[in-house]
Amino acid sequence: MSVHQRKERERADRERLIVATARELAEQQGWDAVTTRRLAERIEYSQPVLYSHFRGKREIIGAVALEGAAEMAAAVRTAASAADGPRSRVAALARAYLDFAQRNPAVYDAMFQLDGGLAFAHEDTPEPLKDAFAALLESLGGVAGDGVHPGLFTEVFWAALHGLATLTRAGRLPPEHTEWRVELLVDRLAIV
Amino acid sequence: MSVHQRKERERADRERLIVATARELAEQQGWDAVTTRRLAERIEYSQPVLYSHFRGKREIIGAVALEGAAEMAAAVRTAASAADGPRSRVAALARAYLDFAQRNPAVYDAMFQLDGGLAFAHEDTPEPLKDAFAALLESLGGVAGDGVHPGLFTEVFWAALHGLATLTRAGRLPPEHTEWRVELLVDRLAIV
DNA sequence: AGGGAATTCTAGCACTGCTAGACAATCGAG
DNA sequence: CTCGATTGTCTAGCAGTGCTAGAATTCCCT
Structure with missing residues (x-):
């Protein structure tokens, strides 16, 4: 035995x-x-x-993606909890997200750019992915503004971060003024 | 001869x-x-x-991307010019952008997802790419708000659209409430 | 009509993800 | 402690990929 x-x-x-x-x-x-x-x-x-x-290479990518999702969720939660006040919490979350994408480009690719064979936005979505989204929701749901569904707001905010992350890393956006872009995004989207 | x-x-x-x-x-x-x-x-x-x-497959992808950039610029300009008032012009632009991405997924991939060997954000960026960005800038520069650089604002707005486009198409966002997301994005980001 | 230049094709290289079947190590029963 | 059976692992190979050297062909001009 x-x-x-x-x-x-x-x-x-x-x-x-x-x-x-x-x-x-x-x-x-x-x-x-x-x-x-x-x-x-x-x-x-x-x-x-x-x-x-693993069934194939795709599943290996998927495994890396799940690992990355768990780490990203932790990074986002840590950054958010260290900030005080909704405004700076959202800003800290945004920076943590972009920071993670920049420091772990291959993992970020596995999560969002490559096909890891993972299901999203379904009930059979793996737990780490749902939890990563939940980590965003925890800090973003409160600044959605009146009458705006927290989940929908989180989706839009997330999409914006994702766009910044991918376009910057692919060389489509000059990497200089990243901080200003984050400030603009937070100031406009979040209702404090 | x-x-x-x-x-x-x-x-x-x-x-x-x-x-x-x-x-x-x-x-x-x-x-x-x-x-x-x-x-x-x-x-x-x-x-x-x-x-x-062509030097290789990558250059063929690049050629498709350039063709797509020209078409997207035209689509965005057409949609923007048909709207009246800055608010609805920005909304029309956003819808045209997402519509183009959804109707021409392979072309959109060639432009932003795959490596077509194209330079971005440099002076040696091919003309169609610069022009596509210019098409966005034409309608977005006016709603950047006081003290915000129009180019920077356009970059952020573009990144948000790009995030919505890619995450939706990859199944990361449920395709239902796309219109609400666009409304939210325009309402919050654009200062009319 | 035929020599020479431009063009196109055949055949092949080194690589990819993936797998069938041969081989070796290990375990449990006598 | 030995032996058959099971489990585990490897060798070798398939069909496909992007790309290219050199042979074969076509075409133009004199």
Whole structure:
């Protein structure tokens, strides 16, 4: 019985190793460099081992995305709770969001840019994704303004942050005045 | 002399055919289905012909993106000029933008999601891209509000639209209340 | 009509995600 | 402690990708 448990533990360890290695490789050299061969070589197993843990590359991306969602939710909550007053809390949330996207570009891609095979906006959406949205809602729901549905407001605010994050990182927006853009966004959208 | 001209004309025709076919194929079956082999087969030439017109697949995507940028600029200008009053003009612009993204998903991907090898926010940015931004600026610069740089305001508004477009299309936002989101965005961001 | 230049195609490289089937390690029963 | 069976892992390969060298063809001009 104990042998079986040990094996399961080792298997779970290896699965975590795969996800962590994929993430590391993606952050270092981009997702294009994350091939099944390179990934297998880095974890010191052969390719087919990957397929005994995940259905395919897409599911590995999905696993990185879920990990990232949990971290982002935590980062956003931490930043929001450290601020006082609704205005500065929203601003802190926005900065934390953009900061996370900039510091973990590959993870952010896994979450929103690539196909990780994850369902969104359904009841079968994985818990970490729903929780990440909930983390935004907690701080944003209160500044939606009268008669505006908190969820809808959060969606719009989130979309704006997402747009800033992706356009900036893709070189579509000059990276200089990021802080001013955040200020403008918070000042206009949030009703304090 | 005239023979040479005819050849150049035919060559230009073929180049347009390549771009149009790539776009068509991408809209029909997604960019993943646009392989050099399939594309070559559809234009009834062999693969290497593609490389006598473009450096590679990336440049073909870039060509589709430029075509799309020109069309989007036109669509935005048309919608804006048909509206009266700054408020409804901004709303019309926003709807036109999101409408374009929804109706031409592959083109929108070529412009903003994929790597078309295009430079942004530099002086060597291709003209159609600069003009598309200019089209937004024309209608948005006037509602930036006192003391807010029109270009910066346009960037933020654009980012918000881009976020809505991508998150909606990727299934990250439920497609229902799109119109409400637009209303909220325009009401809050634009100062009329 | 035929030499020369421009154009196009055939065939192939190194790579991708993924998998069937051969092989090796491990476990439980006698 | 040994042996058969099960589990786990690897080797080798498939069909596909973007891209290119060099052969083959077509076309133009004298």
